[in-house]
Amino acid sequence: MCLAIPMRLTERDEISGVVELDGIRREISLMLLPEAEVGQHVLVHAGYAIGTVNEEEAAQTLELLREYADAMVDL
Amino acid sequence: MNSRIPPTLLLAHGSGGRLTQDLVRDAFVPALDNPFLATLTDAAVLPELPPGRPAMSTDGFVVDPPVFPGGDLGYLSVAGTVNDVAMVGARPLWLTWGLILEEGASGELIATCAAGAARAAQEAGIEIVAGDTKVVPKGKGDGIYAVTAGLGVVPPGRDVGDHRIRPGDAILVSGPIGDHGATIMASRHDLQSDGLRSDCGCENSLVEAVFDAGVEIHSLHDPTRGGVLTVCHETAERTALRLTLQETEIPVRREVRAVCEVLGLEVLSLACEGRVLAWVAENQASAALKAFQNHPSGAGAAIIGRVSERQPGQVPLVLQTQSGGQRPLDLLSGSDLPRIC
Amino acid sequence: MTGEQLLSDSKAVTGLVRRIQDVAKKLDRTATIMEVCGTHTHTVAGAGLRRMMPPGVRLVSGPGCPVCVTPVGFLDRALALARLPDTILCTFGDLMRVPSSTISLERARAEGVDVRIVYSPRDALVIAKDNPEKRVVFLAVGFETTVPTFAAALAEAEQLEIPNVLILPGNKVIPPAMVALVEDPDLDVNGFLLPGHVSVLTGWEVFRFLAESHGVPGAVVGFSPTDVLRGVLELLQQHVDGRAETKNLYSRVVSSEGNIAAHALVERFFEPTADQWRGFGEIPGSGLKLRSEWAHRDASRIAVEVPPPVEPVGCRCGDVLRGVIDPPECPLFDAGCSPDTPVGACMVSSEGTCSAWFRHERWSEG
Numbered sequence: 001m002c003l004a005i006p007m008r009l010t011e012r013d014e015i016s017g018v019v020e021l022d023g024i025r026r027e028i029s030l031m032l033l034p035e036a037e038v039g040q041h042v043l044v045h046a047g048y049a050i051g052t053v054n055e056e057e058a059a060q061t062l063e064l065l066r067e068y069a070d071a072m073v074d075l
Numbered sequence: 076m077n078s079r080i081p082p083t084l085l086l087a088h089g090s091g092g093r094l095t096q097d098l099v100r101d102a103f104v105p106a107l108d109n110p111f112l113a114t115l116t117d118a119a120v121l122p123e124l125p126p127g128r129p130a131m132s133t134d135g136f137v138v139d140p141p142v143f144p145g146g147d148l149g150y151l152s153v154a155g156t157v158n159d160v161a162m163v164g165a166r167p168l169w170l171t172w173g174l175i176l177e178e179g180a181s182g183e184l185i186a187t188c189a190a191g192a193a194r195a196a197q198e199a200g201i202e203i204v205a206g207d208t209k210v211v212p213k214g215k216g217d218g219i220y221a222v223t224a225g226l227g228v229v230p231p232g233r234d235v236g237d238h239r240i241r242p243g244d245a246i247l248v249s250g251p252i253g254d255h256g257a258t259i260m261a262s263r264h265d266l267q268s269d270g271l272r273s274d275c276g277c278e279n280s281l282v283e284a285v286f287d288a289g290v291e292i293h294s295l296h297d298p299t300r301g302g303v304l305t306v307c308h309e310t311a312e313r314t315a316l317r318l319t320l321q322e323t324e325i326p327v328r329r330e331v332r333a334v335c336e337v338l339g340l341e342v343l344s345l346a347c348e349g350r351v352l353a354w355v356a357e358n359q360a361s362a363a364l365k366a367f368q369n370h371p372s373g374a375g376a377a378i379i380g381r382v383s384e385r386q387p388g389q390v391p392l393v394l395q396t397q398s399g400g401q402r403p404l405d406l407l408s409g410s411d412l413p414r415i416c
Numbered sequence: 417m418t419g420e421q422l423l424s425d426s427k428a429v430t431g432l433v434r435r436i437q438d439v440a441k442k443l444d445r446t447a448t449i450m451e452v453c454g455t456h457t458h459t460v461a462g463a464g465l466r467r468m469m470p471p472g473v474r475l476v477s478g479p480g481c482p483v484c485v486t487p488v489g490f491l492d493r494a495l496a497l498a499r500l501p502d503t504i505l506c507t508f509g510d511l512m513r514v515p516s517s518t519i520s521l522e523r524a525r526a527e528g529v530d531v532r533i534v535y536s537p538r539d540a541l542v543i544a545k546d547n548p549e550k551r552v553v554f555l556a557v558g559f560e561t562t563v564p565t566f567a568a569a570l571a572e573a574e575q576l577e578i579p580n581v582l583i584l585p586g587n588k589v590i591p592p593a594m595v596a597l598v599e600d601p602d603l604d605v606n607g608f609l610l611p612g613h614v615s616v617l618t619g620w621e622v623f624r625f626l627a628e629s630h631g632v633p634g635a636v637v638g639f640s641p642t643d644v645l646r647g648v649l650e651l652l653q654q655h656v657d658g659r660a661e662t663k664n665l666y667s668r669v670v671s672s673e674g675n676i677a678a679h680a681l682v683e684r685f686f687e688p689t690a691d692q693w694r695g696f697g698e699i700p701g702s703g704l705k706l707r708s709e710w711a712h713r714d715a716s717r718i719a720v721e722v723p724p725p726v727e728p729v730g731c732r733c734g735d736v737l738r739g740v741i742d743p744p745e746c747p748l749f750d751a752g753c754s755p756d757t758p759v760g761a762c763m764v765s766s767e768g769t770c771s772a773w774f775r776h777e778r779w780s781e782g
Contacts, residue, residue, distance in 0.1 A: 002416070002453055002454075002611055002612060002614060003414060004561065004613045005336050005337050006669075007337075015572070021333045021336070022329040022333035023268050023269065023329060023330040023333065024261065024267070024268045024271065024334055024337065025268065026267065026337070028536075029538055029572070031568040031571065031681070032565070032568055032675060032677055032678045033675070033677065043613070043616060043669055044337070045415065045565065045613065046536045046537065046558075046562060046565045047536025047537070047538045047539070047565070048536070048538075048565045048568060050561065050564070050565075050613070050616055050617060050675060051616040051617075051669050053668055053669055054668050057667040058668040060667075061667075062419050062423075064646075065423065065428040065642050066428075067431075068431030069425055070427075071431050072427040072428075072430045072431045073427065264535045265539075339509075390778065390779060396462070396464055397421075397426060398425070398426050398429045398464070398465075399426030399429050399468075400467060400468055400641075401464050401467065402464040402776040403775070403776060404775075404776075405774065405776070405778075408513070408756045412509030412510070412512055412533060413509045413535050414509050414765075414766065414767075415558060416458075416481060416483065416508075416765060
């Protein structure tokens with residue numbers, strides 16, 4: 001029950017912000033993530049930012065997946 | 076907008092008297108101007124039909140909101156009916172356009188829809204030959220409803236329908252899917268976008284261009300309500316064949332995909348209002364694709380699936396997923412609702 | 417290829433499946449891996465992952481669909497409230513077609529009841545401001561991912577002095593249900609795929625007890641096909657090695673302590689309570705109720721007549737939710753109970769185990 005999407009925070013004020021993904025924008029609440037910074041990728045669930053994306057960890061995960069994929073190409 | 080169009084609609088505008096005459100004359104006739112409508116009489120007497128078999132369609136339009144990025148209910152109602160007629164291989168000729176308006180509806184809305192209907196008629200090369208206007212009390216309508224009928228002719232020698240679909244046939248789509256449905260859902264749930272717009276459009280000239288290129292189209296469907304999913308499932312049921320779609324081949328615009336992700340919607344179930352699905356013989360697939368892509372409405376066309384035999388008990392519709400797996404595709408129960416799960 | 421695409425890429429998936437096949441060769445009997453999140457159910461069904469598993473690896477759905485585990489009585493109370501004068505009901509789309517003892521919210525709306533589908537609890541505040549003479553009641557279902565959004569919405573309602581917004585509390589928390597699962601004699605779960613977005617809020621450490629106290633491996637995973645498969649691989653490896661640990665495989669968004677701001681808001685408004693789960697009966701500490709100082713926000717305190725709940729006859733949702741049976745083993749599955757005519761809640765939500773199975777795992781019909 002966890003439909004939450006990573007979207008980029010493009011602007012913010014005290015408690016609200018605007019997030020963007022592939023040309024789609026929505027105003028969301030930052031009450032659950034008051035320290036969010038413009039430019040960060042945040043997880044958006046039901047109109048609220050609930051967490052930030054750790055870019056370094058994300059890059060490592062993708063690298064791991066590339067290894068799995070590349071191993072298949074050689075077969 | 077024509078300053079003679081009333082700012083707000085009254086019940087009296089539908090009563091048949093002077094106000095009705097004024098409304099028709101000021102709001103509709105200028106936009107939809109043609110010799111048939113100009114007579115303002117009970118029925119349009121049409122010229123003799125061209126050779127071939129007549130084809131007719133009817134439809135009702137209740138879209139909410141009635142004005143959306145890329146179109147309006149007026150445009151949609153004409154384009155949708157033109158497309159229905161084109162889907163049986165007929166060349167659309169004449170439409171009727173009936174409106175049920177709600178007391179209190181804004182004159183601007185009516186003017187926008189009339190202009191939209193006129194624009195679609197011009198694009199499709201058809202004429203709206205008869206119309207009607209009724210006004211219902213406030214609360215008994217939803218602004219504006221449109222009901223249409225469309226008449227066209229299937230040229231001699233042409234036979235388009237599900238009865239022509241064979242195992243081995245290729246399934247083509249004329250462009251990216253879900254644009255209309257995603258645009259409507261986005262506007263209902265406060266998602267903004269510069270690039271998101273309805274794909275509503277008249278597809279009769281695209282269909283003719285494919286025939287003109289020498290492609291023998293077996294069957295055509297426009298994936299409106301219920302989207303590609305519903306149309307393919309119904310076609311598979313009707314033909315007792317199996318349809319397999321390739322997820323990686325189905326074109327979807329990035330904004331549409333994003334709307335689906337945020338709201339938890341199934342893109343295959345979203346309505347398209349200016350797209351065509353075509354079934355053609357295997358050996359004509361690339362010719363058909365080229366013919367689509369050569370036409371402005373078909374620039375984003377793709378071959379998205381195949382038809383095969385169906386063994387008894389097998390499910391009718393299957394998706395080959397982008398992850399390399401397969402899953403059966405079943406009809407949605409009711410419309411797709413936004414979800415948090 | 418973009419990162420997003422890579423997460424679902426067929427070559428990466430194939431690579432992971434090959435590794436899973438290798439590890440599965442060392443199994444001496446079937447290993448059961450359970451997910452407890454409706455969105456994981458959706459991923460498994462949507463990508464066709466179940467079919468990719470080697471023999472000996474069984475993927476099972478647990479009580480991860482909050483709509484499915486919500487007892488019928490909650491819907492009955494929601495309907496009774498909706499029928500009160502000057503009341504607007506707000507709900508997520510997920511609840512619209514769930515059958516109550518009588519009719520669904522969708523049917524009630526057709527009969528004239530004011531029910532509105534919203535995307536966010538915040539939308540209810542807008543509706544309340546636009547309708548000051550009405551009472552707006554939000555049906556609060558969902559697990560720990562969603563609970564803080566209700567707390568935040570209520571906090572904002574207090575701050576903006578919007579008095580006419582209330583919630584009908586129905587939120588649940590997952591760990592107590594998982595205790596019930598590991599203590600269930602009918603179940604033998606060899607590994608848990610742990611809910612990634614719940615963990616964003618709670619921190620992954622709340623799930624450590626499964627490995628440390630009950631010897632069951634756990635892997636916190638995200639929601640793409642490769643995320644789920646990486647979890648399956650990790651759990652199988654642990655199981656084959658005879659280890660039991662809790663691994664965070666969703667480190668790009670999950671930390672050990674979770675979302676502190678969210679914890680504070682939830683604490684402010686809610687406290688744990690015993691709660692009814694369809695299929696499990698009462699589980700202590702598994703639900704959340706509003707603290708008494710928020711009585712004015714609590715729609716469960718509104719006096720309204722609610723008839724005794726009627727459970728559907730023959731429905732085995734409870735056994736499906738516990739992972740004891742697969743949907744086709746319920747006598748009503750595809751024999752009266754289908755997504756078009758759901759009898760039990762498992763069939764309604766698109767994340768419900770039965771619905772997902774009906775729509776994506778039935779390879780033959782008739």
